[in-house]
Amino acid sequence: MTDDIAAGPSPTADGYAGDPAVAAEWDRMYADREQLWSGAPNGALVAEVADLAPGRVLDVGCGEGADAVWLARRGWDVTALEVSGVALERAAGHASDAGVTVRWVHAGLAESGLPPASFDLVSAQYPALLRTPDAAAETALLAAVAPGGLLVLVHHAGMEDHEPEDGRFDPADYVWPSMVAALLGDDWAVEVDEERPRADAPEDGAGAHHTHDVVLRARRLR
Template identity: 85%
Template sequence: MADNTPRSPASDTSIASDGYAGDPAVRAEWDNRYADRQQLWSGRPNGALVAEVASLTPGRVLDVGCGEGADAVWLAGRGWDVTALEVSGVALERAAGHARDAGVTVRWVHAALTEAALPSASFDLVSAQYPALLRTPDAAAERALLAAVAPGGVLLLVHHAGMDTPQADHGEFDPADYVWPSMVAALFDDDWKVEVDEQRPRTAPDGGAGAHHTDDVVLRARRLR
């Protein structure tokens, strides 16, 4: 049985790959993608996250799909108690190194969102920045995002505009395989208040994968109870 216990802070230990909870094929796909480049992303926090978090009081935050850790390290440096989730062990090792270099503590969880042993309704902020969440008939990923948010907390979901529709340059990528902000919004009931639901120009990084995208879809909602 897989060990689903969240990993220790980066200041205490490195990330072990044998505790992964999720589909091994998904882990291998993302490990290979990260291994192909010394650095996949820009190394800077996502602009929409920086903008939307400015008005929030630091508390417990879940960073879904943390990649190489730029958002997690940035949040921890601003007083947030950070749990960061990622399927790629290669990415987590890099993220843990960045956290050590920055002198901050982050809880690293090597798991898919739907398989992670996360405390329910316990995060003041759940941040998912351009996540690659696989769609399932039971909307497992969408429901996991909502379930993690504490009463009074905020869900912040950001994605590249236009990615949810087929494009000629997408190659083998099929948008129908993935979760998009509109699918999460469709699950909101009276317990949720949508604070932001818009498309806006992206604060694009100078480098890293995805830098060519110019617009974001930003969904921010608060759980009322």
């Protein structure tokens, strides 16, 4: 089902590299619904990259594959990473139905072992990246971008300071665009760092109630 281009440091028997508890949690979330997301590509991604010449792209947290399929249809060489095997099965099915090829990686971002500095575009649309003391996820996100390439990171506005919900979701546990922006040094140029109304907000799906985005677009200079 997956075409893993790199093995993480401690893959499980099914080839997954990452925390098994995280994968199990997301598998349960996806298994609870026949379709979790809208099935359309994220509007902020479309707005930011529609005019770019296609190259090699990493889709971080690809979910059910809508962004990956959209990018592949536009000529991008797509590597799509996801912790949930349930989501990857669905994503692979959507890609097959669309007649496009996507390289699927079943792993957490920090554990994926993907080759550094090898993607012309790294897209992370509303990623659920867990914070760690060593900023492993943030570092991996930046390290994946090739010189001259772009990072496009989009998240729900206002969530960074949101109060925990029923003990299930604590924003303090996750990586937000401001944390990634704080790590950008002289070898990066920030092209967009703003809050804006959500482009083409879906009418249904798990994130439909969020109306504004925070968009960070940064180019790696060297």
